[in-house]
Amino acid sequence: MSKIRAAITGVHGYVPDYVLTNEELSTIVDTNDEWITSRTGIKTRHILKGEDQGTSVMVVEALKGLLKKTDTNPEDIDLVICATVTGDAIFPDTANIATYKTGMVNAFGFDLNAACSGFLYALTVGAKMIEGGTHKKVIVAGADKMSSIIDYTDRTTCVIFGDGGGAVLLEPTTDPDCGIIDYMHRGDGSGEKHLYLVAGGSRKPATVDSVIAREHFVTQNGRPVFKAAVTGMSDVVKKVMAHNNLDAESLDWLVPHQANFRIIQTVAKMADFPLEKVMSNIERYGNTTAGTLPLCLHDYEPQLKKGDNLILTAFGGGFTWGALYLKWAYDGDKVKRLD
Ligand code: UT7
Numbered sequence: 001m002s003k004i005r006a007a008i009t010g011v012h013g014y015v016p017d018y019v020l021t022n023e024e025l026s027t028i029v030d031t032n033d034e035w036i037t038s039r040t041g042i043k044t045r046h047i048l049k050g051e052d053q054g055t056s057v058m059v060v061e062a063l064k065g066l067l068k069k070t071d072t073n074p075e076d077i078d079l080v081i082c083a084t085v086t087g088d089a090i091f092p093d094t095a096n097i098a099t100y101k102t103g104m105v106n107a108f109g110f111d112l113n114a115a116c117s118g119f120l121y122a123l124t125v126g127a128k129m130i131e132g133g134t135h136k137k138v139i140v141a142g143a144d145k146m147s148s149i150i151d152y153t154d155r156t157t158c159v160i161f162g163d164g165g166g167a168v169l170l171e172p173t174t175d176p177d178c179g180i181i182d183y184m185h186r187g188d189g190s191g192e193k194h195l196y197l198v199a200g201g202s203r204k205p206a207t208v209d210s211v212i213a214r215e216h217f218v219t220q221n222g223r224p225v226f227k228a229a230v231t232g233m234s235d236v237v238k239k240v241m242a243h244n245n246l247d248a249e250s251l252d253w254l255v256p257h258q259a260n261f262r263i264i265q266t267v268a269k270m271a272d273f274p275l276e277k278v279m280s281n282i283e284r285y286g287n288t289t290a291g292t293l294p295l296c297l298h299d300y301e302p303q304l305k306k307g308d309n310l311i312l313t314a315f316g317g318g319f320t321w322g323a324l325y326l327k328w329a330y331d332g333d334k335v336k337r338l339d
Contacts, residue, residue, distance in 0.1 A: 005179030006130035006138070006170040007329035010072075012065035012338070013166035013298030014058050014143075015046035015285060020162070029155035036159045041261025045162025045286030047147045054088030055165070058143045059098040062167040062294070065338050066139065067102065070169050074102050078135040080109035081126050083118030083142040083290035084165075085317075086149060087111050095141070107139075115195070116257050116316025118142055118290035120185070120324055123312070126170050127180040133172075141167035142290035149197060151217035160259070161218070162286035166294025177307045178329035182244055184236045184322060191228060191319030194221045229263050229315040234270035236323040237313050241271070244325050248273050250309060252328075253300070257314035258282035258292040267313070289316065304332035 021044050022033040036042055048057060059082055067074055082095035095109030114121045119142030126140040143165020152158045173179050199215035200206050210216065233256065241251065254273050256264050261282050268278045279296040288295060293312055297304075304310075308328040315321040 002174035002176065004131055004133060004172045004174060005181065006127035007173040007175070007179040008168045008297070008326065009171045009329055010066055010070035010169040011166060011294060011297045011301055012062050012069055013164070013295040014061040014065065015162075015164035015295070016048040016058065018047045018049050019044050020047050022159070025159055028152055029158060031155045031159055039260075039262070040160060041282050042160065042286045043283045046164055048145050048163045054094070055084050055086050055143050055145045056088045056094045056097040056101070058145070058163065058165045059094060059141050059167070060101045062141055062143065062165055063098055063102045063139060066167045066169055069335060069338060072137065072169065074104045075106055077104040077107040077137050077139055079126070079129060080104065080107050080139045080141065081112055081122045082109065083112045083114065083122040083140070084144050085113055085115055085118065085289060086144045086146065098141070114316065114320045115318055116259065116287070116289050116292070117185070117314040117318070117320035117322055118316070119293045120312055120314045120322050121320070123168070123180070123324060124183050124185065130170050130172050136172060138170040139167050140170060141165060142294050144289035144291050146287070146289055149216065149218050151214055154217065156222060157218050157220055160287050162288050164285050164288040164295055165291035166298045168294055168297065173329065178327045180324065180326045182240055183324040184240050186232065186236060186321050188319045191317070194224045194228075195219070195317035226260065226263060228319055229259060229321075230266045230270065232319065232321040233257070233267045233313045233315050233323070236321060237267065237271045237311055240311055240323045240325050246309060246311070246325070251311060252277060252308040253304070253310045254278045255293060255296050255310055255312040256280075257316065258285065258296065259287045259315070301332040301335060302337070304328045306331050
């Protein structure tokens with residue numbers, strides 16, 4: 001009997017309406033369009049505005065769109081895994097809020113926190129639930145409201161991040177020409193010192209002093225993270241390519257985490273892979289943390305064909321990183337888009 005694999009049978013992305021431009025940022029902090037564009041490739045990012053608007057707002061939009069595009073009944077969903085570092089609250093989990101708000105009454109849900117690698121790790125977990133034979137329809141979402149943990153007086157971080165996310169539907173397949181085939185994930189806790197939130201967790205709960213000291217915002221040492229990101233991602237991409245006998249010719253798309261366009265260019269170069277086959281939308285969204293990979297798949301969906309070979313790769317706080325190889329399961333140009 002053919003092996004059961006998990007195939008991505010639909011994708012939908014969502015970004016909030018408000019567009020924060022480089023021009024507007026240059027009125028908030030000492031920066032300019034030239035610096036941001038040349039150092040990061042980012043022109044705009046989207047921001048979720050308004051009272052009581054948490055990450056679940058974006059996850060719910062992504063889930064609703066995904067159900068509609070795939071013509072799926074919410075009651076048929078078994079499980080929702082939501083990758084995020086900016087859940088609505090420390091608990092309950094955002095996946096559970098989203099399943100409730102979308103009528104997925106037979107689903108259970110949980111959040112997974114691996115920073116920018118969250119979606120990749122969650123996709124692997126979701127795929128294993130399908131491969132195990134116990135789950136037939138699993139949704140994997142990745143979304144972050146980074147504006148909720150960004151210090152808009154810190155020019156080294158506020159120009160990079162944005163809000164947004166997306167979700168994919170996973171279903172079982174025995175078709176050898178589609179599905180999630182292989183992955184390699186890595187972690188290195190010594191990277192904690194380069195990308196972190198000081199306070200708000202159990203080690204240093206929120207106090208008046210921690211708020212005054214602005215310790216609830218992202219702190220990043222950009223250069224060491226940049227270096228580790230290009231080394232880490234290019235290493236696992238090359239290993240996954242070699243393990244699956246893929247080369248620049250047979251691989252159709254590289255789907256990298258969108259943290260910095262210079263990182264994307266360098267990883268492509270180190271993996272000896274042409275930039276024309278590398279997905280990128282960082283110019284419009286910035287770094288949406290767990291949201292970047294599903295947003296890329298959503299934007300490039302019309303160009304994807306059944307059987308296309310894709311490698312997804314990500315690197316994030318922790319450090320966490322990885323790469324995942326899949327064969328795309330449908331012709332994207334035949335899907336009715338909602339936007
Ligand atoms: O997704 C999670 C993983 N995160 C990443 O992968 C991010 C990795 N790191 C990066 O993408 C880059 O390191 C950054 C975009 C964060 C920074 O770019 P960089 O080329 O590494 O700049 P830098 O930190 O070395 O700073 C260069 C200069 C400094 O000025 P001096 O010391 O040379 O006078 C900074 O103060 O640029 C200055 N600078 C800015 N200038 C204008 C830093 N931020 C800004 C800014 N506008 N927004």
